[in-house]
Amino acid sequence: MKKYFIFFITIAICSCYSKSKESVEKQIQEKPLKVSFDKIDSIKVDFLGNPNVHDIHPESRTVLFVHNYSMFSEDIHLADFEGLVFSSFSKTGDYPDTYSSLLSTLRIVDGYSFLATGYNGFMTYNFDGRLISQVKHIDFQVPNYSPLLMGHGMEKMGDKYVYINQDSPKDNDYSNKSRYDEMYLLDLLDPATGEREGIIKFPESSIFKSGKYFYRNAWDPVFHIENKKIHVAFGLEPVIYTFKASPPYELESTLPIDLKDYNYFKGADEYSEDVSFFGLRFTSGMILNIKKFQDFFLVAYFPGYDQLDTQTNFENKSQDEAKDFRERMQKKYPSRIAIVDSSGNILNDFVPQGLEPSSMLLRDEQLWMMEKPDEEVERDYFRLFRVGLKVDSN
Template structure:
């Protein structure tokens, strides 16, 4: 690993504090410290899937070729291979989320609409195969290579936003929608669960873009934490049936702008066309003591004029510069402890937690093509 010559520390004051006496008095803040970086020589775009600190291995996926890229902490790409498409040991066309190292770091698992597959680090299929379902649930939204899944015993818990049989310009779509799914790796069955609660933004009688609804999810201490896409609220559920709702926390972020949907008759159910100006929660993770979520606050209609008509990449860069993503630090009960702006060199969507450390992907440089990728090891500290 290439050591940084300096320690970059960004400290932030508390903007929102609730919860217990020790952390709601306004005397607690957090800082993010970049303690190391890894530069991987690679020309192209990729998704960060996983990091295994003990074996010093990194798993990525090429956005262009869908190849898995296995790198080490010195920045060397050790292996690259594809398991997408028409081949006997393929997982299918797209993974449903990020591949994940197994505990010893000698293999990794990928899930898809087709099944669950575990590969060795040189690309051999070790175990896995297709779901044994006559008809698979129809999962909503674009396939993603960065959403994390979680092993709970012999089952995999994943985001499994189900479209079902109804189009999204009908109330029935929202009544039948489910947010999560279990992949049973022994029975090879798939079970969708967790409908929208009756007070959800997405039960307001309007039509919503599927991309706005895809949940962010994490697991800690036998509890499931869920943020439903753009909705500024977090729900905590028990991880066992009947998945009792323990608590719902509405986030008080005064300048958060959310797209509240459109009239049902105006919705084209065939289209996926998210509102780029809407606020959205991009990631959700848990440490031993806290829950962290990163989000883009959105842009009100009265402040959008400077971005209208700009080329796509230029527009996105300008928006994120003027309205930078933020991080909420919450207690395990969901109380907001701190809120701060994320440093510009940390990507708000692609980050994960391993061995108590945060690992962030550096955002793509939209102004200049680079022939390398950068991953930062980041420490969250309480002042």
């Protein structure tokens, strides 16, 4: 009798727990979290020109940015969080301590030095521009592309750095489907030795392993290092892949993201050298940046043109018509940010007011973004915002 009593009590408890769990899940469904951006701090730097912020170092309260005068001439500037530029110099030109051309954005190492990876190797400079050390690349190749933009540089992992793989096929032939099996998407860089190691290939479930052809740059990865994980999104594919941050860098999880009105190229049955095929990179949806911040994924993306606008884009137009069309498309399809939870639920999807979505930079658990400039107004300053997340229950 006692056994039966315990049995029934257990069933009742399990039943109550089940109902309680269902009630909580129902409540979550009925009252989902609403997560939005909250500007909590800012840095205004007085500077005339079009600067490109490379890094921010909260501990030393330093901003590192570059001003490009031309393709072969640029100045490096360092400012404090009060907006005062305290050091300026150039490391381009025919000098023994030049990095030549940059492969990645400059990275602040500590309160007195920064790291540059360029054609001449890994170069460490102090904040006055004096060369501290130089390590030549063991295996240097002229890069396929270098996204020198805020939020797109090398990310530290232990004593090394993770960065995009910048290699091109030696025969420059992208028509071979086996490329998608062979290519590494990221590199592990060692600034102490100059060595690099290719890591992370396309998972079998990736759209780039579907047997279709894609234009060059369709797979350009964006990534984020979190503890012992590497989160990666491959170009236009709306999926976050999480890999272990240690050899053999195994795939740990896959998180598809159902972005609203996301129009992206899903591959072609035949490869094409036509200009319109390469031009799809300007009309297809694209993941621009990802960050893991306070248990949420922040996904910056370009939504892509719809089918009609894509077709219109490749029609013959006069110079004025093409300019007018581009300006209309920029307003119609602004870059957006989706805030995503660990289950892939989109908690918010919006155009951030006055912020450049792709510029998200995470340093010392602080999220910084570049203010989106008004192209119609010339300014003698630029501003950075420190952004927090405001979590509400609807």
